[in-house]
Amino acid sequence: MAPATSSASVRLTSARLTSPFVAKIEKLSAQNLQACYQCGKCSAGCPMAAHMDILPNQVIRLSQLGMHERLLASKAIWICVSCMTCNTRCPKGVRIAETFEALRETKLRTAEREDYLSLSDISPEARAALPPIALISALRKLSS
Amino acid sequence: MTKLTYYPGCTLKNHARNFDVSTVSSMGSLDVEIEELPRWNCCGTVHCLSSENIINRLAPVTNLIRVKEMGSSEFMTGCAMCYNTLKRANLDVKKRADVLDTINDFIYQEETKYAGEVDVLHLLEYLRDRVTFEKLAAKVKKPLTGLKVACYYGCLLVRPKEVAFDDVENPVVMEDLIVALGGIPVPFPMKADCCGAYHTVSNPEIIADRTNKIMGSAAEEEADLVLVSCPLCAYNLDFRQVDAKQLNPDFKHLPVLYFTQLMALAFGCDESALRFDLHHIDPTPVLTGRGLMNLV
Numbered sequence: 001m002a003p004a005t006s007s008a009s010v011r012l013t014s015a016r017l018t019s020p021f022v023a024k025i026e027k028l029s030a031q032n033l034q035a036c037y038q039c040g041k042c043s044a045g046c047p048m049a050a051h052m053d054i055l056p057n058q059v060i061r062l063s064q065l066g067m068h069e070r071l072l073a074s075k076a077i078w079i080c081v082s083c084m085t086c087n088t089r090c091p092k093g094v095r096i097a098e099t100f101e102a103l104r105e106t107k108l109r110t111a112e113r114e115d116y117l118s119l120s121d122i123s124p125e126a127r128a129a130l131p132p133i134a135l136i137s138a139l140r141k142l143s144s
Numbered sequence: 145m146t147k148l149t150y151y152p153g154c155t156l157k158n159h160a161r162n163f164d165v166s167t168v169s170s171m172g173s174l175d176v177e178i179e180e181l182p183r184w185n186c187c188g189t190v191h192c193l194s195s196e197n198i199i200n201r202l203a204p205v206t207n208l209i210r211v212k213e214m215g216s217s218e219f220m221t222g223c224a225m226c227y228n229t230l231k232r233a234n235l236d237v238k239k240r241a242d243v244l245d246t247i248n249d250f251i252y253q254e255e256t257k258y259a260g261e262v263d264v265l266h267l268l269e270y271l272r273d274r275v276t277f278e279k280l281a282a283k284v285k286k287p288l289t290g291l292k293v294a295c296y297y298g299c300l301l302v303r304p305k306e307v308a309f310d311d312v313e314n315p316v317v318m319e320d321l322i323v324a325l326g327g328i329p330v331p332f333p334m335k336a337d338c339c340g341a342y343h344t345v346s347n348p349e350i351i352a353d354r355t356n357k358i359m360g361s362a363a364e365e366e367a368d369l370v371l372v373s374c375p376l377c378a379y380n381l382d383f384r385q386v387d388a389k390q391l392n393p394d395f396k397h398l399p400v401l402y403f404t405q406l407m408a409l410a411f412g413c414d415e416s417a418l419r420f421d422l423h424h425i426d427p428t429p430v431l432t433g434r435g436l437m438n439l440v
Contacts (some may be wrong), residue, residue: 001416030195047338051350079347082193083338084303088312101193117346130345131159133225133376137189138342140200 013134025063025120028102036060042086042096052076056086056096063099068106077103078116078142108144127140145177148270149211149219152374153226154186160223160375162419163402167222167267170407170415173283174275181210181219185287189225189343191232198246202231209254211262222267222376222404228300231264231307266301268317268373268403269309270413277324285412287326291434293406294332294367295319296358298377302336312336318371318403325410330365334358339380351380352387356395360386363396368430371399378402383424399427 192200295318319329
């Protein structure tokens with residue numbers, strides 16, 4: 001049997017539950033992550049779920065457990081478009097969209113400023129064709 | 145004439161001029177004089193959901209200051225995205241005195257300090273609650289007889305709950321407007337589903353998928369057109385039909401209109417108020433087919 005601490009696994013300890021990462025996400029999102037009891041209603045109604053690598057309820061679970069490596073490397077945090085469907089339906093009043101925003105902001109505030117989108121990614125043709133409402137909102141959400 | 149302070153927003157002065165001119169023109173028919181907010185700036189487009197990001201609240205609050213400066217206690221916008229962002233920032237600073245203090249301190253060069261005196265209204269809310277659909281119906285010169293309309297709300301008119309002026313899951317304000325204009329609202333299961341919004345910049349394949357599903361749902365209900373209140377929804381559902389067609393060869397093209405354009409049409413406003421030249425899918429054939437326009 002492979003050792004429990006192989007390179008592919010992440011060690012789960014109670015220390016992670018009170019890690020600075022969990023505290024940061026709870027502060028930025030102004031949410032009590034432990035309120036989530038994993039009913040999955042957020043993922044069931046999410047219009048972007050089909051395009052995500054991990055589902056919204058999984059993002060909340062990984063956030064509760066302080067699994068920052070998996071979360072900050074995920075595509076899902078950029079795919080959530082803050083449509084608020086999950087927030088309006090959550091039976092525990094958890095604001096899932098705020099948690100996604102906190103994860104995006106965490107990534108955008110690192111020294112590396114790993115933007116998901118930069119202005120230079122957008123061709124001159126696209127810049128001319130796209131309405132300001134699209135360009136401004138995309139850059140506000142996806143770049144530092 | 146009732147006066148009403150009007151915030152158009154950036155896109156209504158660019159790609160969505162059809163929304164702007166049809167708003168001003170149709171409101172004139174309702175005896176409401178639109179007064180554009182002086183020195184308005186971009187609303188910021190999206191509300192930052194991070195609790196301590198105060199810098200993103202500056203743009204909306206500056207607009208609220210402009211409204212206060214002109215002596216108004218309320219103002220109206222038709223753009224769903226501007227409405228949502230302005231309303232959320234307003235609610236936020238009304239609730240959190242420390243955030244408002246920080247903002248007022250930061251923009252110390254503003255002569256006017258904001259203290260939460262202004263209310264943000266959406267045009268649909270104004271039509272329903274102030275004008276009333278009963279009085280609006282009396283102004284109709286050319287009823288939209290036989291026109292089948294799928295009313296699309298998307299996210300920003302109904303979510304989050306704090307800014308919704310209609311039911312969160314099943315809003316009906318646009319359907320009620322269509323009935324008042326003499327048209328037929330069709331059932332539309334995807335009326336409050338997200339169009340994918342700004343992913344049109346970074347992930348257009350997502351928008352193709354959303355447009356295929358949302359417009360497909362309207363087509364299944366045999367709608368003649370889809371009605372919107374958001375220039376980003378309008379762009380995605382109209383211009384991304386090209387990509388939706390590539391994704392699904394059976395995709396049926398449908399025109400996408402702003403609710404104000406149908407008002408302008410029903411009130412008999414000048415054709416210059418419609419600006420159908422700005423659409424990707426031309427609404428003229430379907431409107432002509434229903435006897436609402438004459439072929440030029």
